[in-house]
Amino acid sequence: MVSEPLTDGHGRRIADLRVSVTDRCNFRCQYCMPAEGLPWLERDEVLRFEEITRLVALFARLGVHDVRLTGGEPLVRRDFPRLVGMLAALDGIEDLAITTNGFLLERDAGALVAACETRERRARGIRFNVSIDSLQRDRFYALTRRDALDQVLRGLARLAEYPQAHPIKVNAVALRGVTEDEVPAFVELARHSAYEVRFIEFMPLDADRAWSSDQVLTGAELHAMIDALHPLEPTEREPGATARVYRFADGHGRIGFINPVSEPFCGDCNRIRLTADGRLRTCLFSLRETDLRGPLRDGADDDQLAQLIRDAVWRKELKHRIGEPGFVQPARTMSAIGG
Numbered sequence: 001m002v003s004e005p006l007t008d009g010h011g012r013r014i015a016d017l018r019v020s021v022t023d024r025c026n027f028r029c030q031y032c033m034p035a036e037g038l039p040w041l042e043r044d045e046v047l048r049f050e051e052i053t054r055l056v057a058l059f060a061r062l063g064v065h066d067v068r069l070t071g072g073e074p075l076v077r078r079d080f081p082r083l084v085g086m087l088a089a090l091d092g093i094e095d096l097a098i099t100t101n102g103f104l105l106e107r108d109a110g111a112l113v114a115a116c117e118t119r120e121r122r123a124r125g126i127r128f129n130v131s132i133d134s135l136q137r138d139r140f141y142a143l144t145r146r147d148a149l150d151q152v153l154r155g156l157a158r159l160a161e162y163p164q165a166h167p168i169k170v171n172a173v174a175l176r177g178v179t180e181d182e183v184p185a186f187v188e189l190a191r192h193s194a195y196e197v198r199f200i201e202f203m204p205l206d207a208d209r210a211w212s213s214d215q216v217l218t219g220a221e222l223h224a225m226i227d228a229l230h231p232l233e234p235t236e237r238e239p240g241a242t243a244r245v246y247r248f249a250d251g252h253g254r255i256g257f258i259n260p261v262s263e264p265f266c267g268d269c270n271r272i273r274l275t276a277d278g279r280l281r282t283c284l285f286s287l288r289e290t291d292l293r294g295p296l297r298d299g300a301d302d303d304q305l306a307q308l309i310r311d312a313v314w315r316k317e318l319k320h321r322i323g324e325p326g327f328v329q330p331a332r333t334m335s336a337i338g339g
């Protein structure tokens with residue numbers, strides 16, 4: 001029963017799990033958190049490492065082979081490399097990845113890479129997405145409300161010292177009126193470094209609920225700007241991929257566009273999410289969640305948990321409805337979901 005692969009009611013096989021390990025963060029990005037932060041979960045509400053590991057092992061037996069650790073800021077969780085090591089040791093996880101704002105990478109990159117070195121499995125080290133929305137110090141400060149660009153760039157450089165961490169992705173949320181003049185610098189980074197740069201469209205998941213469609217700088221607009229600087233060629237899209245990836249025609253690097261608003265990729269979405277307090281979400285925009293922490297702590301066995309997961313996944317939303325009449329922004333915002 002546990003070994004049947006996870007499938008939703010629309011025939012999509014679920015293979016990708018995003019795990020939020022904390023709702024806390026050391027940044028206050030404008031498009032994500034309010035300046036004063038959010039009411040944090042109590043310590044006891046947050047899944048313990050053993051609980052996360054048990055659930056991830058169960059998901060792996062249900063056919064999930066890609067796991068991304070996120071938050072909030074995952075590196076602010078105390079002893080986070082130990083959790084990475086516990087997950088790295090599980091069977092069935094092909095891809096283990098971390099999404100981070102990079103602030104603590106200078107401190108932790110070595111420990112995180114080392115945590116995966118003992119993995120006795122076919123997996124390929126660990127992958128990182130580092131979020132950097134601006135390459136200008138004052139703009140970075142304005143966007144994240146932290147004067148931390150230099151610290152983040154040092155963390156990125158430290159990470160890049162480890163061949164096992166490559167390829168490293170640098171993700172930037174694109175905002176109209178903000179990101180346009182950053183394009184040349186990001187293009188230079190993509191072309192003359194080992195990093196793959198990807199722009200993400202701004203989604204209505206901000207805590208200030210200030211999102212409006214006219215603030216979305218679309219991937220198509222960015223593509224046109226970049227193509228005019230240096231011609232781009234498409235690469236083949238893998239099923240379930242969030243990014244449309246292009247290579248520079250002259251062979252210098254790659255750049256990607258994650259366009260959930262203007263070009264939704266719900267049709268072959270294979271992702272689900274586990275929040276820091278143990279709720280299963282079947283879409284970023286879910287209005288409904290399934291509590292796994294309660295049954296887990298009440299002694300549910302793997303078959304019982306697997307049935308809860310299967311039932312929730314079966315009801316996975318067909319698509320998000322951004323831009324449609326009646327769209328409702330979920331109560332949880334990006335940092336509390338785990339982006």
Ligand code: SAM
Nearest residue numbers: 031032071072073099100101131202203334339
């Ligand atoms: N703190 C880590 C970080 O910033 O990388 C991980 C969590 S963060 C919620 C994950 C990703 O979501 C980041 O790349 C961030 O830029 C992105 N994000 C946050 N709010 C967003 C929004 N409203 N629209 C689009 N992307 C958003």
Ligand code: SF4
Nearest residue numbers: 025027029032072101
């Ligand atoms: Fe923190 Fe990441 Fe949200 Fe920025 S985007 S406030 S770094 S969780």
